[in-house]
Amino acid sequence: MKKLYPLITVSLVLYLSITISVTKAMLDPVDFLALQAIRKSLNDLPGSNFFSSWDFTSDPCNFNGVYCVSDRVIALNLGDPTAGSPGLTGHIHPYIGKLSSLIELSIVPGRIIGTLPDTLNQLKNLRFLAISKNFISGDLHYSITELKNLRTIDLSYNQLTGSIPRRIGTFRSLNNLILCHNHLHGSVPPFFTQSLTRVDLKHNKLTGYLLRWTFPSTLQYLSLSGNRLTGPVDRLLARLNRLNYLDLSMNQFTGTIPANLFTFPISDLQLQRNMFTGNLQPLNQVMIGTIDISHNKFYGQISPLFASVQKLYMNHNKFTGKVPESMVANLMSANIQILYLQHNYLSGIQINPMAEIPLSSSVCLQYNCMVPPTHTTCPVSAGTESTRPADQCGSGWHGKGKT
Numbered sequence: 388m389k390k391l392y393p394l395i396t397v398s399l400v401l402y403l404s405i406t407i408s409v410t411k412a413m414l415d416p417v418d419f420l421a422l423q424a425i426r427k428s429l430n431d432l433p434g435s436n437f438f439s440s441w442d443f444t445s446d447p448c449n450f451n452g453v454y455c456v457s458d459r460v461i462a463l464n465l466g467d468p469t470a471g472s473p474g475l476t477g478h479i480h481p482y483i484g485k486l487s488s489l490i491e492l493s494i495v496p497g498r499i500i501g502t503l504p505d506t507l508n509q510l511k512n513l514r515f516l517a518i519s520k521n522f523i524s525g526d527l528h529y530s531i532t533e534l535k536n537l538r539t540i541d542l543s544y545n546q547l548t549g550s551i552p553r554r555i556g557t558f559r560s561l562n563n564l565i566l567c568h569n570h571l572h573g574s575v576p577p578f579f580t581q582s583l584t585r586v587d588l589k590h591n592k593l594t595g596y597l598l599r600w601t602f603p604s605t606l607q608y609l610s611l612s613g614n615r616l617t618g619p620v621d622r623l624l625a626r627l628n629r630l631n632y633l634d635l636s637m638n639q640f641t642g643t644i645p646a647n648l649f650t651f652p653i654s655d656l657q658l659q660r661n662m663f664t665g666n667l668q669p670l671n672q673v674m675i676g677t678i679d680i681s682h683n684k685f686y687g688q689i690s691p692l693f694a695s696v697q698k699l700y701m702n703h704n705k706f707t708g709k710v711p712e713s714m715v716a717n718l719m720s721a722n723i724q725i726l727y728l729q730h731n732y733l734s735g736i737q738i739n740p741m742a743e744i745p746l747s748s749s750v751c752l753q754y755n756c757m758v759p760p761t762h763t764t765c766p767v768s769a770g771t772e773s774t775r776p777a778d779q780c781g782s783g784w785h786g787k788g789k790t
Contacts (some may be wrong), residue, residue, distance in 0.1 A: 422768060644658070676698065
């Protein structure tokens with residue numbers, strides 16, 4: 388009987404091999420045809436060889452950028468992800484909607500043209516959609532409004548038009564919405580999800596007011612720069628106490644800034660070129676690295692609680708009084724790198740005429756109600772006039788004159 392053991396072992400191995408080969412699933416025919424159609428609609432740009440592995444005589448699950456579970460495609464990452472790679476050209480074939488198990492879809496920067504196919508709405512399981520820095524046009528209303536499971540939408544740096552569908556604000560799992568550098572117009576819809584952490588809508592043509600509940604308190608990153616948004620934002624901002632980045636610059640926002648904003652864990656605060664007003668009085672020492680509130684209508688004395696900010700742009704406002712001594716001390720010790728206070732109504736600063744400002748620091752005091760120290764350095768935009776006319780520096784002038 389001992390002589391039978393090797394035969395039994397060989398038979399068992401043969402049986403397992405046959406069983407594995409039989410049970411190994413082939414790609415679903417619908418997914419196979421969809422990949423063929425997608426390949427025909429896209430090509431490598433010169434210098435790219437992403438599609439070199441797409442030989443349909445072999446298993447498509449081994450193609451570059453194709454990931455399968457069992458017999459279905461679950462992820463499609465089109466193009467070489469290496470930074471600076473040439474990318475792809477062509478358009479997105481409507482058959483992409485037949486990949487019904489797809490969870491992730493991304494296309495690297497390139498020259499993809501045309502609209503997002505309406506068939507994207509058939510991808511009910513899609514969680515990650517990223518097609519940035521291409522030439523995608525059209526609007527979003529028919530392509531992604533049914534994709535309720537999306538967690539990330541990144542369609543930045545394209546040529547999208549139309550408005551942001553309000554239905555996107557109802558996606559309960561949405562974490563990241565990145566639609567910057569497009570041609571979107573209309574208002575910003577309210578977002579009801581409690582998982583949203585990042586919104587980037589900068590450089591579009593958005594208009595209208597932001598409601599108090601437009602964004603949830605879970606938000607950590609908000610950029611709306613370079614739009615045409617209007618109205619007050621104080622009640623909204625007061626709620627967003629998890630923000631670590633905020634850019635509302637180059638809009639037409641009005642009203643005041645809540646004092647508690649300066650206590651948030653923000654590293655970079657950009658509020659420049661709006662119509663904000665009010666007397667800024669932080670609650671505690673401000674630990675934000677960069678603050679730009681230039682080109683607004685803020686007034687009153689500069690709070691010494693801003694003395695810990697490394698890069699501080701307060702120019703082109705209506706600030707009065709003297710520059711706080713603690714701010715001067717931090718400037719002279721190189722703890723402040725940039726201090727721009729030009730084009731205000733400031734009346735004095737205590738700097739020893741013999742002291743030299745550190746080379747790593749830059750301070751500009753031009754066009755205030757004082758003679759600025761001769762060793763300050765200003766940007767070209769500060770102009771050539773060193774002081775304001777005397778008749779603009781009398782009592783009560785600030786808040787009335789032009790800045």
